[in-house]
Amino acid sequence: xxxxxxxxxxxxxxxxxxxxxxxxxxxxxxxxxxxxxxxxxxxxxxxxxxxxxxxxxxxxxxxxxxxxxxxxxxxxxxxxxxxxxxxxxxxxxxxxxxxxxxxxxxxxxxxxxxxxxxxxxxxxxxxxxxxxxxxxxxxxxxxxxxxxxxxxxxxxxxxxxxxxxxxxxxxxxxxxxxxxxxxxxxxxxxxxxxxxxxxxxxxxxxxxxxxxxxxxxxxxxxxxxxxxxxxxxxxxxxxxxxxxxxxxxxxxxxxxxxxxxxxxxxxxxxxxxxxxxxxxxxxxxxxxxxxxxxxxxxxxxxxxxxxxxxxxxxxxxxxxxxxxxxxxxxxxxxxxxxxxxxxxxxxxxxxxxxxxxxxxxxxxxxxxxxxx
Numbered sequence: 276x277x278x279x280x281x282x283x284x285x286x287x288x289x290x291x292x293x294x295x296x297x298x299x300x301x302x303x304x305x306x307x308x309x310x311x312x313x314x315x316x317x318x319x320x321x322x323x324x325x326x327x328x329x330x331x332x333x334x335x336x337x338x339x340x341x342x343x344x345x346x347x348x349x350x351x352x353x354x355x356x357x358x359x360x361x362x363x364x365x366x367x368x369x370x371x372x373x374x375x376x377x378x379x380x381x382x383x384x385x386x387x388x389x390x391x392x393x394x395x396x397x398x399x400x401x402x403x404x405x406x407x408x409x410x411x412x413x414x415x416x417x418x419x420x421x422x423x424x425x426x427x428x429x430x431x432x433x434x435x436x437x438x439x440x441x442x443x444x445x446x447x448x449x450x451x452x453x454x455x456x457x458x459x460x461x462x463x464x465x466x467x468x469x470x471x472x473x474x475x476x477x478x479x480x481x482x483x484x485x486x487x488x489x490x491x492x493x494x495x496x497x498x499x500x501x502x503x504x505x506x507x508x509x510x511x512x513x514x515x516x517x518x519x520x521x522x523x524x525x526x527x528x529x530x531x532x533x534x535x536x537x538x539x540x541x542x543x544x545x546x547x548x549x550x551x552x553x554x555x556x557x558x559x560x561x562x563x564x565x566x567x568x569x570x571x572x573x574x575x576x577x578x579x580x581x582x583x584x585x586x587x588x589x590x591x592x593x594x595x596x597x598x599x600x601x602x603x604x605x606x607x608x609x610x611x612x613x614x615x616x617x618x619x620x621x622x623x624x625x626x627x628x629x630x631x632x633x634x635x636x637x638x639x640x641x642x643x644x645x646x647x
Contacts, residue, residue: 298404331466413457444494
């Protein structure tokens with residue numbers, strides 16, 4: 276009998292040790308959520324991506340804050356480029372750059388960034404996430420665009436055209452660029468993760484994204500009028516693109532939780548092919564249920580409150596400030612960037628309660644605004 280009870284006890288211990296979580300769309304961000312991120316540009320040598328497998332303990336408690344950032348999740352309705360997008364239900368505002376997503380039970384898909392609309396939505400995060408999941412997205416063409424006019428002439432000047440054509444041309448008339456993505460996702464680890472914010476159950480998602488870019492340019496001679504397509508041009512031969520490669524690979528690890536006190540991404544690390552950290556570590560700094568250690572209110576003079584015709588914001592510093600005005604539903608009403616001072620024209624904005632978010636490299640603050 277004793278041996279039987281020992282066997283049962285060990286079985287329960289085994290189940291506990293290998294318990295794991297599942298992350299669904301309900302665990303991701305919604306309109307109105309804010310994620311406060313910190314970045315450690317020079318992490319300690321003891322910090323690494325760790326191992327794959329079940330029952331892992333990843334320790335990132337030694338991360339330090341080099342600088343902070345704020346990600347604001349808003350409704351697509353009312354954003355500057357909303358008319359360009361169909362079938363999106365969530366936006367991420369990162370210092371004024373708006374990324375458009377569609378979130379569903381099958382995954383989080385990115386449809387474009389600002390006015391750059393992808394030809395086909397790209398899978399940003401597969402769902403539901405569970406240990407052992409492997410899935411591929413692509414190859415899909417995300418951008419296929421024709422470029423002409425002054426922008427092309429500036430990017431590919433006559434001297435560059437002469438090199439591309441062996442002296443047979445001096446003008447770039449038309450460029451066709453096609454960007455294709457293939458992304459492989461693997462949930463290769465499950466366990467607990469410790470960060471300065473606390474310790475959480477988490478899954479480790481490994482993402483490998485391969486990007487292939489094709490550049491074809493029609494070049495002509497302004498004297499003879501003769502021209503021809505130059506195909507598969509390497510970016511390295513274009514001075515303005517010399518820092519890029521036609522074929523690039525990004526390997527990324529993300530630690531994701533279903534803990535309701537944080538929203539959902541705990542740590543993100545981009546690595547090289549040997550899993551060495553390539554560009555610092557991004558990590559979540561505070562719980563969404565906690566108050567942010569923000570800039571003091573006297574960093575800005577904001578008046579008049581209540582306001583009717585205009586709202587004036589004056590900064591006590593010369594730092595670039597990102598400004599967003601949201602209604603109580605999280606819908607973006609107005610956004611801008613400024614130094615020193617700016618004002619918002621309120622004559623076309625409905626009366627009610629709004630939230631003014633001000634963010635600089637040193638932090639941010641949120642203030643309730645009443646428009647009468």
